[in-house]
Amino acid sequence: MSTAPPEFTIGSLYIAGFAQARAPHVGLIIPTSGKTGCLVHIRIDRATSDKWAYQCRPQPIEGDMFLSSLLKIHDISAGPITLDQLRTAATAVPPPDNDEFGECEAWMAKVVEQLHATNLIACTDVTGLVDEFHAFATGNRAYARRDKFPNVAVSQFCV
Template sequence: MSVLPVSEPSPFSVGSLYLIAFAQARAPHIGIILPTSLSSGILFHIRIDRNASPNWTYQTRLQNIVQDMFVTSLLRIRDVNIGGITLEQLTSVAKSVAIPENDEFGECFPWVLKVVEMIHTNGYLTVSSLSGLHDEFRAFANGNRAYARRDKFPNVAISTFCM
């Protein structure tokens, strides 16, 4: 298993806030994750569960970061060292964002950006450009397919549009 180097400062830290990408056939699935340990965190996202509903549904769950062959990318949007966001605050904001009432592919990233915008509006995050963040993360996540392996830690970077 590949681990982050100990001698270099890492862009990954427990309690910081990240956009997360999962490898899929057409485009990455995107959510928000708040790491609670070095190996996992609480994931906030929308998904389609055709057994429960044909439409998007909101879900929060514990998500492995280490040894998950679908997690490819983590983009830090809020560093815990400058003040974290609590699980309660993030849950409240995520639940307040409307869920698309359709089953169209690709709705997860626009929903995540609306959550990020609400986090910003509530004062828990400073975003200089949502469109810049969109383009930055899209380019970053699309280039990380090689990280879709159990023996690699996801590629981690720091957003230039958030703090």
Template sequence: MTTKYTPGALYLAGFTQARSPHIGLLFAKDATKGTLFHIRIDRQTSSHWQFQRRTQLITGDMFLSSLLRITKEPLALDIAENTIEKIALRIPPPENGDFGECAPWALELVQALYEEGIVELLDVDQLGEEVDSFAKESRAYARRDKFPNLATSNFCR
């Protein structure tokens, strides 16, 4: 099945980094941008993870390398962002500065979206393995002149 980038869909976004991919949840808004929900550490102001919601360019970002679609049908644009943010804010970021906490947090968000009936999740552990593998395999897409590698999850419907 061919995957196409679809406004209104939810994706687990993989960003290529030196050690392993950074993972966040992307709500696709239009053909050029989406809203990213993720946790990050700003070492200049903090030593632990913090939630962030921000606009994410889809094209022209040299770190965004993969988008794994986790919803079958697009979500309503007018309510999705605020609903996702409210759910994301219920999931506390880890109170440490350990590397690699972003994917478990993003998967916990997907689990919460499933519990709210927004995502049809079959297996969160297998989804975690799938997104990690897909993001690692997509390193070649980490270029400004390439669209991120697209796929549809086998563990969400």
């Protein structure tokens, strides 16, 4: 297993990208250790509605074969964001009322806007951030392996 790079810090906030067929699945994660974190995201709920549903769950970081990208948008050194604060911001943004592919990225951007509006993060350009993440995550398919740590970078749009 490869080790975490220096850009990875426990307690910081990241946009997480998961490898899938068409485009990366997207969520937000706060690592609670080098091996796991708390992920907030939306997913299609086939069991009950066939529509997007909010989910908050533990997420493996090290050894996960789908998690390929972590883009840091808030470093813990600037002050912690608690899991409760992340969940509050995420639940303030309703999931889309459809089952169209790709809605997770737009939902994540709205959560980032919510985090910025409540002064939990400082983001200078959400559209630029989304474009930056998309370009970064698209090139990380080779990191979607159990023996590789996800590729980690720091956003130029969040301080």
